[in-house]
Amino acid sequence: MIDIRDTTFYYNMPQDDEEDAGRKPALSHISLTIAAGEFVAFLGRNGSGKSSLSRLLNGIELPTEGTVSVEGHVTSDKAALSAVRRIVQIVFQNPENQQVGITVGEDIAFGLSNIGWPQHDIANRVAWAINLVGLDADEDRPVSNLSGGEKQKLALAAVLALAPRCLILDEATSMLDPVARRQFVATLHEVRKQYPFTLIYITHHLEEVTDADRWLLFRAGKVVASGTPNVLAQDTRLLEDCGLELPYYWKLAGLLRESGISVPSDMNELELRELLCKSS
Ligand SMILES: Nc1ncnc2c1ncn2[C@@H]1O[C@H](COP(=O)(O)OP(=O)(O)OP(=O)(O)O)[C@@H](O)[C@H]1O
Ligand SMILES: [Mg+2]
Known part of the structure; x- marks a missing residue:
């Protein structure tokens, strides 16, 4: 379970001088919990705080005030950070920023070596991950030869290989064409049937998250609503206010x-x- 308690976050802490007095936090007094296995969508207009909160969840950033804890590990506790980063993985918008290997196999193996996966099992795990996401490419294929959709599937394979218990997709489909996007989302749901990890899905496309367990609506660094898609979809004024279109x-x-x-x-x-x- 993820527990966020009265969390405020500034990228740069305001100083006491006049110039900084009006500086706004990226996140302001957020309190919420996300249950293990839940599928939650973070929704809201540009700059509302969705990515900032996801960075706090895997400890890339630490709260300025309040606490974030993941399965009982408090992210501001230095000793807990490696456990938190192991549990929570993020796939970002641009797959190319996340690819480190020359070939498909190297790319997946890199993360596994990093977390100390048993050396003798890495080749098996790489093959398992490629198969899991239905990436139609052998391990020796250069990453540079993959299409955009295939690169994003590779990014997904590389994080799933690490067996995360919580996966955050931060606009991971936004660079894909509609066909590749649908395929990617379908792959993700297929994988979750086998491995029901917690899924946090950040998107500007509500049609990708109509079957989420819960929507969290962000506005100006605050979570202004939390509820099932069916209930929140009735409140057209609230959605409009958050820059969302059904x-x-x-x-x-x-x-x-x-x-x-x-x-x-x-x-x-x-x-x-x-x-x-x-x-x-
Ligand atoms: N690296 C950074 N340094 C300083 N301020 C930042 C940084 N990243 C984001 N911000 C600011 O923090 C606030 C929240 O931004 P965030 O990126 O979390 O929004 P978002 O909801 O993910 O937006 P988008 O839909 O555009 O991705 C915004 O005011 C933004 O300008
Ligand atoms: Mg963002």
Whole structure:
């Protein structure tokens, strides 16, 4: 479990002089818990604090005030940091910033060596990770030859090889085209069926997180709402306030309901299309 207690975070602490008096924290008085195995989406407009909170969760940054603890390890305790970084892994927006190996195999093996994975088992683990994410590339393939979608799958394979118990994807699909994006999200859900790790998914695309357990809405460094997608999706003013737009088929379902047509709240895009086809 992740526990965030009254956490405030400044990239640069304000000094007592006048110039700094108006400096705003990136995160302000955040308190929340994330349960083991939960799928939580961090949502909000640019600069609202989503990435900053994810950095606090794996100890890249430490809270200025308050505490962040991961499975009981408090991130500001230096002795606990390596455990925290082992438990919480992040995949960022640009896969190229995370790739360190010349070949696919080297890239995955690098992280494993770093955490002291038994040397004799590294080759097995590399093959396992490639297979797990369905990356259609052998270990000797140069990373530079992969497509954008394949590079992102490699980044996912490299972190999953490390057996994280919490995975944060920070706009990991934003550089992919729609087809590669759908494939990546489908791969992720397939993997979670086998290894139900905690998933924190940061995105500007609500359609990628309609099946999340919970949405957390960020605004100006604060978490202003926490709830299931179905409940928060009703509050269009709140979503607008947080710079979020519902997927078109959710809006359509809302309009149909307003005109008296019964549309179940958990209906997905395909089911809604079928309903419309049947009734036309
Ligand atoms: N490295 C940094 N140094 C100083 N300030 C930063 C740094 N990174 C982010 N900030 C500031 O912290 C605040 C929160 O930014 P953050 O990157 O967490 O937002 P975000 O919700 O992830 O936005 P986006 O959707 O654009 O990725 C913003 O005011 C931002 O300008
Ligand atoms: Mg961000």
